[in-house]
Amino acid sequence: MTWFSPGDVADRTGLSLDTLRYYEREGLIGPVRRDSGGRRLYSGGDLAWLGVVTCLRRSGMGIADLRRFVGVVRGGAPASTEPVEMLRLHRSRLVEDIEHIRVALSVIDGKIAHYERAGARSA
Amino acid sequence: MTWFSPGDVADRTGLSLDTLRYYEREGLIGPVRRDSGGRRLYSGGDLAWLGVVTCLRRSGMGIADLRRFVGVVRGGAPASTEPVEMLRLHRSRLVEDIEHIRVALSVIDGKIAHYERAGARSA
DNA sequence: CCTTGATCTAGAGTGCGCTCAAGGTTGAAT
């Protein structure tokens, strides 16, 4: 089994060491193994899981939701349908977000075109 | 010309009165006209502009960028290409955001499917 | 042995985008 140092994991995930420790404190990952000196050793599984976490995080899921999500995944089958509801809710937010971004894109493209014409005139 | 009270504008835009005042303080809108008693009167143009602002805001553009954007739009043609650069930068961030959200959607859909199967088994 | 660099902990600080509190004014309605 391969283990990864905090520095390695920071490099691979793009997260800072502080953020890694923060996520652990918040229960988003771990408990992370330690070596005899108390240093963290991340497993390949930890790394993969961090991939999922950062993906959801980047999509705007908050720490609290993420923690609940993690609890469900690591606790095995969900006791209720509530966690799935949470996912569905986040999913629908994401669909909305995409739509908002699309609208913003068209506004921005309009402005860019406008200023490009202005720039061409004044140049 | 039609004028709108703060309450009206809050209703129409979905922004709170506090947020409207905050945006004004931050230079995102106005100077907003006042009546004899010092109350704000928003014009149709203010309302339309607020539409653009909220659209960009929802897409994740920060207050500082928005302020620069506003300065450019209200100052006429841009003196340099810098504001257009800012828009392009935000645009490329938005394209990335959409991609991130898409990835998150597929992760979420996978998890939802997983827990639906689990739920069906345990039911 | 001593230095160096990576890591550790606890806890305070930061930046952003609002949001709320307190106390005062306005103007339409009763």
Next chain:
DNA sequence: ATTCAACCTTGAGCGCACTCTAGATCAAGG
């Protein structure tokens, strides 16, 4: 004349997600 809701200002407070500080510890290299 009084009441009431809507509005005003200043300034403090909040929630989130980090981020930084300070001081200690550890493992390896010279």
